[in-house]
Amino acid sequence: MANFLARLISGNRRERALRKHAIDHTLWQNTLDRLPFFGHLDDAERARLRECTTLFIAEKEFSTAHDLTLTDAMIVAIAVQACLPVLNLSLELYRGWVGVIVYPGEFVIRKTVEDEAGVVHEIEHDASGEAWEGGPVVLSWEDAQMTGGVDAYNVVIHEFAHKIDMLNGEADGHPPLFRRWHAPLDSNAWNNVFDHAYDHFCAQVDAVPARRWGRFERDSLIDPYAADHPSEFFAVCSEALFVQPVAFEQEYPELYRLLARYYRQDPAGVGALDSPGQH
Template sequence: MLSKLSHWFDARRRDKALRDYAIDDTLWQATLAGLPFLAHLDAAGLARLRDLTSCFLAQKEFSTAHELALTDRMSVAIAAQACLPVLNLSLDLYKGWVGVIVYPGEFVIRKTVEDEDGVVHEVEHDASGEAWEGGPVILSWEDAQMTDGSDAYNVVIHEFAHKIDMLNGEADGHPPLFRRWHAPLDAQTWADVFDNAYDQFCDKVDAVPERRWARFERDSLIDPYATDHPSEFFAVCSEALFVKPQAFEAEYPELYRLLARYYRQDPARVGALDGPMP
């Protein structure tokens, strides 16, 4: 009885979100035109993405910094990209927080870090995105518009992949596996493929001679920044899965298959899923 009642309330909330946050046809078509990597979705997939985007807008609170004017175009573009990874999963993966903060461009992050000797340092660096555990997602609008698919870069997908990774604790490159979506994929299978791929990529980057570094950094499908931590490798590879799926599958077929199974999407259309999509 309680389950039926909960489902009824969820349906009512969804219907209200689709009414109150309906996306104008002109705005939606302009959004799709600016996100060419969505071309792998069929009409039904795009319709689901549109509905999910409306529900996302109903659940999250957008704000800006440095006097940036928030527009519907900005909100819908960011929301659509955020919803792509969970299109065949659920917005429940983004529960527990509400804020999306948009800066005009890169912003400064200040952190306290402890080195190997136990000495604490205050550091700061420029960032195009940041995801806080239990807190907001912060994005550079300048970077969020870099969506032409010329490379695998996508700051929105990157930061929302971190949010998914944080669902079972500190981001570590091992996102939660849910039986209803991911079986028979299990933690050991994930570790066997993902950890091995991460180690191999780190070895590959470490082996690049200094004189060839600039060219490697320019030509590498996976940003060398991904070696910083397994959580960054997961987020960067998530970008590649959706933005450059054919190239990602060709270069890292086993890793592509793993992430395609996790997100329950096969954007390269190589039959990487075990079973039908919803």
């Protein structure tokens, strides 16, 4: 009886949230029209995405900085992109925090870091997005609108991939694997593919002569920034999976299949989920 009542209360809360935060149909359609990488979803998947987006908006608190006016269009655009990676997983992957802070453009991040010699440095740099462990996601609205699909860039997907990666501790490019969604994929299988791909990419970046760096940066599907850390490689490749899936699968087929199995989506439509234990 207790379990039944808990499910009933949870169901009632869900229905109230869906009614209270219902997304206007025209706004929803206009948002999807501006985001071409949602084209692989069928009608049923889009309906689930709309519900997921609505619940995300109900659960999170959006705010702005530097006098930026927060609009429904901004909220829906960010929320729908955040929900795409968890569409076939669960919003539970975004549990434990509530804030989404939107800046007009790039913002300054100040950090304290310790080098290999144990010396502590205060550093600052410009950023288009930041995900804090246990805290908010911070985004540049200017960058969040760079979603034309001409390259693999998507700051929203990038930062929310970090949030997923942080579920089992500090972001390290090895996100949690859940038996109910990911079996038979396990940590050994993940490490074999992901770590090899990361090492290979870093070697590629290191081998680029300085005189050719600009061209490499322009032509590389994966932003060279991904070589900074395994967590950045995971986030940048997550962008590529959803925004440029065909090119990503052609250039990195094994890595594409790994991430497709993780997110339980095959946006390139190559049958990446057609293996035992994948549904």
